[in-house]
Amino acid sequence: MQTLERQAERTQPAGTGSEKEQAVQRMFSSIARYYDLNNSLLSLGLHHYWKRQAVAQLASDSNLILDLGAGTADLALVAARSLNGNARIVAADLNLPMLKVGSRKVSRAGLCEHIVCVQATAERICAGDAAFDGVITGFCIRNVGELSMTLQEICRILKPGGRLVCLEFSRPVFPWLRRLYDWYSFTLLPWVGRKVSGDKTGVYSYLPASIRAFPDQEGLATLMRESGFATVVYRNMTGGIVAIHTATK
Numbered sequence: 001m002q003t004l005e006r007q008a009e010r011t012q013p014a015g016t017g018s019e020k021e022q023a024v025q026r027m028f029s030s031i032a033r034y035y036d037l038n039n040s041l042l043s044l045g046l047h048h049y050w051k052r053q054a055v056a057q058l059a060s061d062s063n064l065i066l067d068l069g070a071g072t073a074d075l076a077l078v079a080a081r082s083l084n085g086n087a088r089i090v091a092a093d094l095n096l097p098m099l100k101v102g103s104r105k106v107s108r109a110g111l112c113e114h115i116v117c118v119q120a121t122a123e124r125i126c127a128g129d130a131a132f133d134g135v136i137t138g139f140c141i142r143n144v145g146e147l148s149m150t151l152q153e154i155c156r157i158l159k160p161g162g163r164l165v166c167l168e169f170s171r172p173v174f175p176w177l178r179r180l181y182d183w184y185s186f187t188l189l190p191w192v193g194r195k196v197s198g199d200k201t202g203v204y205s206y207l208p209a210s211i212r213a214f215p216d217q218e219g220l221a222t223l224m225r226e227s228g229f230a231t232v233v234y235r236n237m238t239g240g241i242v243a244i245h246t247a248t249k
């Protein structure tokens, strides 16, 4: 936690970011306490499975991993438990309330030696070129202000041959699933979000809108290639509701 407090003093105030960034950060601050509970309810627990599958795409001999947009540090925790014992993970996020929840989970899990939580922005990552063996990001890049800049930054900080594993909502592949998913995400999801977290900032209405506005599987793969990645493959999960893109530098 000390790391977080020191970082907070050094980091620019939220007001200096783009309008989208500020709005997104207000939303995550307001739901941080309920984020994990809501995630489990709204995905019917599936997010744990998706996250394990994403971590499995990282090279098992990775020593230094960045979990970008780590939020409450779920992916960092799964990675720390499943990668080799020497692996160190930097769990980075712009949002302090989310990171504080994550930092407490890391302490409770006894994994402070393996995971460090830091406040950082995805568009300008405070790391040298080729610093990381792998980058994992879950449900973050849909929210960033500058998607191409973020992908280029990730490519820059990866070692040659290093992997970006990106777990993100995507486009369901079956028309019937798209219709069901539309009803779920525009009706049920905002209602449950409001009931559970008393959300007044509209985060659970923003969520489906941001998913629709985000590139689909092929669109994201193209952006990754344009950002400097040599190869990109993706795997649909749960009928394409989410996809895991693995991009290699």
Ligand SMILES: C[S@@+](CC[C@H](N)C(=O)[O-])C[C@H]1O[C@@H](n2cnc3c(N)ncnc32)[C@H](O)[C@@H]1O
Pocket (backbone or CB within 6 Å): 021, 024, 025, 028, 068, 069, 070, 071, 072, 073, 074, 075, 092, 093, 094, 095, 098, 120, 121, 122, 123, 137, 138, 139, 140, 141, 143, 144, 145
């Ligand atoms: C939906 S949460 C995902 C948290 C976690 N990765 C998970 O899978 O449960 C998205 C996270 O991305 C972070 N985020 C959004 N924009 C960001 C940016 N520009 N830089 C760093 N983090 C960002 C948010 O603060 C939030 O914690």
